[in-house]
Amino acid sequence: MMPEELLHTHNKIKPKQSLVRHTTFRIGGYAQYLLEAKTTEDILNGIKIAKHLGLPYYILGAGSNILVSDHDFAGLVIKIATDRCAVDTHTITVDAGVSMGSLACKSADWNLTGFEWGIGVPGTVGGSVRGNAGAYGSEMKNVLYSVTVFRPSEDKILTLDATNCEFGYRHSIFKANKDVILSATLKLKPGNGEAAKLLIRDLIKKRNSSQGVGNVCAGCVFKNYQLSSEEVSSPILIKNIPPEFLEKSLIPAGWMIEMVGLKGFGVGGAKVSDKHGNFIINHNNATAKDIKNLIAIIKEKIKTHFGIDIQEEIAFL
Ligand SMILES: Cc1cc2nc3c(=O)[nH]c(=O)nc-3n(C[C@H](O)[C@H](O)[C@H](O)COP(=O)(O)OP(=O)(O)OC[C@H]3O[C@@H](n4cnc5c(N)ncnc54)[C@H](O)[C@@H]3O)c2cc1C
Numbered sequence: 056m057m058p059e060e061l062l063h064t065h066n067k068i069k070p071k072q073s074l075v076r077h078t079t080f081r082i083g084g085y086a087q088y089l090l091e092a093k094t095t096e097d098i099l100n101g102i103k104i105a106k107h108l109g110l111p112y113y114i115l116g117a118g119s120n121i122l123v124s125d126h127d128f129a130g131l132v133i134k135i136a137t138d139r140c141a142v143d144t145h146t147i148t149v150d151a152g153v154s155m156g157s158l159a160c161k162s163a164d165w166n167l168t169g170f171e172w173g174i175g176v177p178g179t180v181g182g183s184v185r186g187n188a189g190a191y192g193s194e195m196k197n198v199l200y201s202v203t204v205f206r207p208s209e210d211k212i213l214t215l216d217a218t219n220c221e222f223g224y225r226h227s228i229f230k231a232n233k234d235v236i237l238s239a240t241l242k243l244k245p246g247n248g249e250a251a252k253l254l255i256r257d258l259i260k261k262r263n264s265s266q267g268v269g270n271v272c273a274g275c276v277f278k279n280y281q282l283s284s285e286e287v288s289s290p291i292l293i294k295n296i297p298p299e300f301l302e303k304s305l306i307p308a309g310w311m312i313e314m315v316g317l318k319g320f321g322v323g324g325a326k327v328s329d330k331h332g333n334f335i336i337n338h339n340n341a342t343a344k345d346i347k348n349l350i351a352i353i354k355e356k357i358k359t360h361f362g363i364d365i366q367e368e369i370a371f372l
Contacts, residue, residue: 067097068104068131074123074372077115077134079177080273082343083123083372086113086132093136095150095237099205101133102235106207113372114235116182117154120273121370125343128372135181137237142167146200147241151181155188159255168246169198171254175262177274181236185229186368187222191258196222200242204234212237225278225368266330271337276350277308278368308357308365309333315356322349 068090074083088110092098105112111130115121137150140158142165149158158180159173172193176183184202187195199217206213213234221228229236282304295314300306309332312318319329321338323345328334335346350367357365 067091067093068101072132074115074118074128074132077132078118078121078123078273079271080118080122080337080341080346081271082125082337082341082346084125084127086128086130088131089134090131091134091136092152093138095137098133098135098137098235098237101131102205102207105131105133114181115372116152116179117177119176119178120182120186120368121372122273122343122346123372135179139238145243145245147243148238149180149241150238151179151184151236153180154178155180155183160252162241162243163246163248163251163255166246166248166251167243168251169193169243170241171251171258174255174258180239184220184236184239185227186225187227188225194222196220196227198241198243200240202229202236202240203238204229204236206232206234208233224281266328266334270328270334272328272334273369275308275333275368276335277312277333277353277365279308280306280311280363280365282306306361306363307333311357311361311363311365312353315353315360317353317356320349320352322352325349327353 068088070088072086072089074086075081090097090101092101102112113128113130113132115132115134135152137152140147140149140153140161145167147158147162155173155176155178159170162170172190175190176188178188183195184199189195196217201214201216202220203212203214282301287301287304296306312327312332317327318332320327324337324339324341325335325345326338327349328336335349354365357363
């Protein structure tokens with residue numbers, strides 16, 4: 056069968072789909088093919104078809120931490136839209152496509168506590184496991200028990216103990232390998248549903264006041280800078296760092312961006328948020344090129360001023 060015919064036998068795969076509406080930056084060219092995978096079987100079939108045809112494929116969650124190129128993607132984008140979620144006492148097993156916000160609300164409905172913070176992360180569980188997403192002092196690794204993945208190199212489904220996922224600050228083993236996260240198992244604590252819902256409401260208010268509402272962005276563009284023990288003991292290496300950052304061995308990227316005078320600075324349709332230095336906003340039909348140019352300027356200024364190479368937190372397609 057010819058590739059086109061094979062693709063058309065799978066009626067969920069759609070040709071030539073704009074990726075703009077699949078990313079929170081609202082930026083991106085077209086995907087040659089796009090599959091909205093509603094079941095784990097859809098995900099596995101999509102990968103199988105792409106492999107069979109020699110087409111590259113790319114796994115997309117909610118698109119809330121990614122910059123998609125202005126150029127078209129010659130391959131299959133598999134958007135993870137699986138939605139099963141089940142509870143057994145304090146253990147939740149959840150599909151990769153479930154949104155962090157809905158999982159936070161469900162865990163409160165189930166009188167569980169420890170995942171209220173998830174309300175502020177506008178991504179999927181899969182994307183958040185990969186990046187060890189976190190907020191308000193908590194992160195995925197604190198609540199994860201295991202992760203089930205499809206490992207293309209071995210053509211198998213595996214369940215990994217969370218302790219073997221090499222979680223670190225916005226890092227996991229999945230950033231280095233090609234595993235596709237299918238589902239996750241979380242262990243939470245028994246709590247009071249009403250108190251959990253109150254906390255969720257408070258966190259929403261806190262977010263809205265610190266980040267602004269309705270911004271078209273992809274969250275934090277850069278990772279905060281983790282100081283080495285040498286840098287902490289000789290703060291002279293990096294100038295004018297407030298003691299509270301030295302104590303935590305972490306310099307917020309947003310603070311550095313503000314210090315070099317780039318808050319509000321723009322390139323084309325993109326600008327650094329006036330509220331949050333680590334957010335780049337698509338405020339006027341920005342292209343991926345505008346965002347990339349702005350990222351390059353920020354990195355260069357921070358290197359010149361602080362002698363630090365900051366790294367992007369966002370992914371690129
Ligand atoms: C307004 C705003 C606020 C935010 N606040 C926070 C915050 O407080 N804390 C925080 O940590 N993040 C925050 N983010 C960033 C973002 O929501 C998280 O990084 C989130 O975890 C990304 O999930 P996603 O599903 O959108 O991933 P995507 O952006 O779709 O993908 C990101 C990367 O993960 C990969 N990926 C996605 N799903 C899978 C999967 N199932 N298997 C394998 N790889 C996969 C993709 O290939 C890509 O490389 C914020 C973003 C926005 C827009």
